Amino acid sequence: MVEKDQKIQVIVRKRPLNSKEISKGDQDILQRLSADTLIVREQKLKVDLTKYIEEHHFNFDGVYSEDISNQELYISAVQPIVQASFQGAKVTCFAYGQTGSGKTFTMMGEESIPGLYLLAATDLFYYRDQYFRNIKFTVSFYEIYCGKLHDLLNDRNQLFAREDAKQNVNIVGLQNKPVETVEALMKIIGTGMESRTTGQTGANDDSSRSHAILEINLKQGKKVVGKMSFIDLAGSERGADVSGADFKTRMDGAEINKSLLALKECIRALDQEKRHTPFRGSKLTQVLKDSFLGNCRTVMIANVSPGLLSCEHTLNTLRYADRVKELKKGEKGDKAGKDDKLANILMLPRQNVNVVRYNVEENEETLPPPKPIKNEEDSSRLLFKKANKDDNKFKSKIGSGISGGKNVNQKPFMPPPKAVEKKPPQVNMEELSEKHEQLIGIILAEEEDLINSHRKMIDEMVDMIKHQMGLLSEVDKPGSDVDNYVRELDTVLSIKEDMIKGIREKLRVFNDHLRQEEDLTLAFEKNKAVMDVFNLDAHDDDLLQDIDD
Numbered sequence: 001m002v003e004k005d006q007k008i009q010v011i012v013r014k015r016p017l018n019s020k021e022i023s024k025g026d027q028d029i030l031q032r033l034s035a036d037t038l039i040v041r042e043q044k045l046k047v048d049l050t051k052y053i054e055e056h057h058f059n060f061d062g063v064y065s066e067d068i069s070n071q072e073l074y075i076s077a078v079q080p081i082v083q084a085s086f087q088g089a090k091v092t093c094f095a096y097g098q099t100g101s102g103k104t105f106t107m108m109g110e111e112s113i114p115g116l117y118l119l120a121a122t123d124l125f126y127y128r129d130q131y132f133r134n135i136k137f138t139v140s141f142y143e144i145y146c147g148k149l150h151d152l153l154n155d156r157n158q159l160f161a162r163e164d165a166k167q168n169v170n171i172v173g174l175q176n177k178p179v180e181t182v183e184a185l186m187k188i189i190g191t192g193m194e195s196r197t198t199g200q201t202g203a204n205d206d207s208s209r210s211h212a213i214l215e216i217n218l219k220q221g222k223k224v225v226g227k228m229s230f231i232d233l234a235g236s237e238r239g240a241d242v243s244g245a246d247f248k249t250r251m252d253g254a255e256i257n258k259s260l261l262a263l264k265e266c267i268r269a270l271d272q273e274k275r276h277t278p279f280r281g282s283k284l285t286q287v288l289k290d291s292f293l294g295n296c297r298t299v300m301i302a303n304v305s306p307g308l309l310s311c312e313h314t315l316n317t318l319r320y321a322d323r324v325k326e327l328k329k330g331e332k333g334d335k336a337g338k339d340d341k342l343a344n345i346l347m348l349p350r351q352n353v354n355v356v357r358y359n360v361e362e363n364e365e366t367l368p369p370p371k372p373i374k375n376e377e378d379s380s381r382l383l384f385k386k387a388n389k390d391d392n393k394f395k396s397k398i399g400s401g402i403s404g405g406k407n408v409n410q411k412p413f414m415p416p417p418k419a420v421e422k423k424p425p426q427v428n429m430e431e432l433s434e435k436h437e438q439l440i441g442i443i444l445a446e447e448e449d450l451i452n453s454h455r456k457m458i459d460e461m462v463d464m465i466k467h468q469m470g471l472l473s474e475v476d477k478p479g480s481d482v483d484n485y486v487r488e489l490d491t492v493l494s495i496k497e498d499m500i501k502g503i504r505e506k507l508r509v510f511n512d513h514l515r516q517e518e519d520l521t522l523a524f525e526k527n528k529a530v531m532d533v534f535n536l537d538a539h540d541d542d543l544l545q546d547i548d549d
């Protein structure tokens, strides 16, 4: 059960394997070990092609398994903080995770399965009717798609966020509809959801590329006295669409990546009660500014898919959720900072602290079954012991069996010499990714500047055309001042020339950067392919070192 006084709660929800995954023979690699612990059993290949399992242990404020309903999740994780919105708090609930991991199922629910929107709305109206009759509700629903705001309750009209003199962020033109009943509220949300999925091209993956923000304001007269927000975030893997895809997809991916990283930083700032909240880092955090300041309650639900085929995305989701609160645990010090910097780049996976490795028998096709836990309280330590000592079947043939955490001096394993004739190049993926990240930032800013300058030029040209028409009609008159006409025309043409030159230069620089970005993407893909061949991730520094030695 989530504690209602805690400012930030990070919980994980695992969905069941779906029929498609089952028909593909996908396996469930996630095990909820206790109320707050989850294990991911990642299947890996050594350089000599023997299989081994890497177990990643994660701790969160709550871990919910596939048999938990939306209602049970709501009662345990969200209901305790809903009431706070009547005491002036800004209550925010995020659904984070890979596309198809259950974010919308959690938020919206499905036919006859209520989601958090309806469950929370029912309680809000109940509390209001019982204890706060002078409060009225209004609702707004909008999305952030490709860095732009669209009103889901007004034909997806584009909206603009502006900061006023008091540094409050206002969304100009956003519809804020009064609602009197839960049914009316749900009808409005339904309209917004429809607009979200069909508004673009009708393609389903468009909704997974946008963040949907539902805000229920509690008002006394004109004054907002509390707020409940639900954010169904873009598919987290979309942020990694920075290589391979076409340019527009890469740009969208970069924008999503930027917003998810900025979101993490803002929640961390809130968690650590920092004086500065970096909400200007993205459009998403900018519009959510007041949810990060003052009296706030936040729940982040990290949704995960259970299948082996989703393993990489699941690990990325869990690492992201882990980092949202990790520093509070105060145990990782400088190393966490360094790893975090690396992991921020292109959402690269970061090495976990609690990792257990053990071999898979040669003829063993499937993952080992989850080990029974006797004592939930002490389950995490129990598993470490088992993997290391008792279980002959999974005992490591070469090396320690346990790495990371407490046993840092022991190398995970040494690959046999004959299997490492080819050496992977020592590539600095970190540097490459950092360069790419910077370049994407520059390109996005240049794109905006180019479009604005072009628009400004057209406006000025229209004025100049009007002026030139005036000149022509003057010069056509008998006895006109031709000298003046020539002088004016010369001035107009040189202004035009300068304007065109200026835009051309911007275009040239922009094109140069696009080309550089393509080259970097190619270099990144090439090096990633090499790392994949050697089954390394960007953090297998020890292993790279071993192979090099």
Ligand SMILES: Nc1ncnc2c1ncn2[C@@H]1O[C@H](COP(=O)(O)OP(=O)(O)OP(=O)(O)O)[C@@H](O)[C@H]1O
Residues within 6 Å of the ligand: 014, 015, 016, 018, 066, 097, 098, 099, 100, 101, 102, 103, 104, 105, 106, 110, 205, 207, 208, 234, 235, 303
């Ligand atoms: N806890 C659950 N129990 C049963 N089915 C679930 C659960 N979570 C998700 N599903 C099913 O999985 C599918 C994908 O879920 P959902 O659409 O919510 O994913 P999503 O993360 O919102 O994806 P997207 O980013 O594309 O919107 C749906 O068919 C949904 O019914």
